[in-house]
Amino acid sequence: MEIASLIANVQASTAIAVGIILGLAAIGTAIGFGLLGGKFLEAAARQPELVPMLQGKMFLIAGLLDAVAMIGVGLALMLAFANPFLAAVQAVAG
Numbered sequence: 551m552e553i554a555s556l557i558a559n560v561q562a563s564t565a566i567a568v569g570i571i572l573g574l575a576a577i578g579t580a581i582g583f584g585l586l587g588g589k590f591l592e593a594a595a596r597q598p599e600l601v602p603m604l605q606g607k608m609f610l611i612a613g614l615l616d617a618v619a620m621i622g623v624g625l626a627l628m629l630a631f632a633n634p635f636l637a638a639v640q641a642v643a644g
Contacts, residue, residue: 575622
């Protein structure tokens, strides 16, 4: 019965970690996009002739910003569905 309890604890801790990872990825991306959009609008208001160049760079940075969040989502999905900690506990249990 102790092994079942240990597995349940690992699964519960993993679920909490997945929630934290996804929440921080969403918050970080939202803050990043807010700052990026604000700075773009400031730059466009100051120098309207540079808008096409700035817009291209803004979209490049936006893609990189999304990539960071997708890495977090991928890590969270790996922990949720192919948990290496759970596999280690099961290997020790036999």
